[in-house]
Amino acid sequence: MKKYGIEFLRAKLATKSSRVKLRYNYYDMKTKMRKISALIPPEFRTLTYPLGWCAKGVDSLADRLIYDGFDDDPFGLEEIYSMNNADVLFDSSILSALISACCFLYIDREENGYPRIECIDGMDATGVIDPVTNMLTEGYAVLERNEEGKAILEAYFLPYRTEYYENNSTEPTEVFEHEAPYPLLVPVINRPDARRPFGHSRISRACMGIVQSAMRTMLRTEVGAEFFSVPQKYVVGISQDAEFNNRKATLSSFLKFTKDEDGDHPVLGQFQQQSMAPHLDHMKMLASMFASETHLTLEDLGFNTGNPASYEAICASHEQLRLTARKAQRTFGVGFLNAGYLAACLRDEMAYDRTAFAGTKVAWAPIFEPDASQLSNIGDAANKIQQSFPDYFDEKKLHKVTGL
Known part of the structure; x- marks a missing residue:
């Protein structure tokens, strides 16, 4: 099998990390709004409108994927994960994989000889995948960065061997020989397919586009609220020599106008008050589009649509989300099993055959917890x-x- 080398994987990671960072910005509500209207007053253009729909779309699925041990576990994989703080490890791996499409489990050996498993985000690791086993033929990860974000400790993963590089060196500064027949870097992938073996992010391009439109709608709503709170007024027929204070005219309840020498007087008027309904309707339309994209409901996004639903109604309204969760359980289970298999090889110092773990499956808690009825x-x-x-x-x- 062709060997690509660490330089190829460094370049590959550099091309992918920006997309992962973009999706994390949407998840953390730090993305900037693209302004496309020249009619917005300058005072409003510096305002930011964080919108948590992308975070809700990810968390609503991640919170329903609850690890519950292993079925048919003759090699003691559950014990390995328990020793590696399984509750945090599984939750962080699932969340990272949903955001970045793929995260990686890095396996190492502690001083006492027991395997240690760590989750590395897709922004800091990559590799060449074997589409049959969903394991890597070679991998690369940034294990440590300095304050400026520059890699100071890297690892290059190969079967039976892990090489460590410090400060972008060309030769490995440390080599770890092991018994595992695969690289000790295992991908955990969300929705892989033949074209994109490293999967798809839960934060799709459609989600990001809808959130951009929703933030611009919030900006327009903010501008419209100013005119809604203080309707615009006008005066016709005022003398050019008369003094008139616009601010006073806005805040005062009464204004005094006298007739001029010809007996004429100004005429006051008010423009029709702007309605907020179009902005709210537009926001609800965007929420419906986002809910359709992520298999949520409007109530999940904060729009009250009726009375509290029963367990059956909740399950029915989230049927597509349930199917998505089932799909995620299958694909994530493969990654966690592969990592457990390599950790067992490391623990027992034996190159087990992968087929010996074929009957072991990851167990999951029910996607929807049943109520009393x-x-x-x-x-x-x-x-x-x-x-x-x-x-x-x-x-x-x-x-x-x-x-x-």
Whole structure:
């Protein structure tokens, strides 16, 4: 198999990191609004309008993907992850993969010989992927950066070997020989396909475009609110020699005007008050588009649409989100299993065959936690199935359905 080398992977990471950083800016609500209107007053052009829709779209899925151990685990992978703070490791890996399309699990050996697993974001790691196993044939990661963001510690991953480079050196400063038959850098990928094996970000181009339109709508709403609060007035027929204070005319309740020597007097008027409804309707339209793109509802984005929904109604309105979560569980499970497999090789100092782990699967908690009424329905259904197929439901199967 062709070997690309560390320089190729450095260049590859440089081309991809900017896109990952852009998506993190949207997630952190730090992205700048592209202003396209010349009619906005200069005083409003410096205002920022953070909008958390992208963060909501990511968190709504990430919070439903809850790691619940391993099924059929003869190699003790659950113990390895427990020793590596599994709750934080899984949550941070899932969140990072949803934002950047792919994160990486870096495996190393501690001083006591036990494997250590660390999550590295897609902005700091890349590699060449094997589409059959979804593991890397070679990988590269930036393990440490200085205050200016320059890489000061890098790692180049190969089967049975990890090379470390300090301060952009051309020769490795340290080499770690190991027993794992794959590089100790494992991708955890969100929605991979044949064209994009490193997956797709949850923050799609459509999401970013809709958020830009929504921020501009918020800016227009802010400008419109000024005219809505203080309607514009006008005076016709005032003498050119008369003194007139615009600010006083805006804030005073009464103004005094006298007739001139010809008996004429100014005529006061007020423009029609601007309505805020078009801005609100436009914002709701954009929210509907974003909800459709991310499989959420308007209520998830802060628009109240009716009375609180039941468990069945929530599940029905989030059916597409449930299917997306199932897809994410399958693809993320492959990455976590691959990392556990290499960690077991490192722990036992033995190059296990990958097929020995084929029966091991990552277990997940239910995507939607059932309420009391749904638990009653599940109990009735389980009782009927148990009567037809005795001993079908054991404690593990009921736990998968109910989470209890």
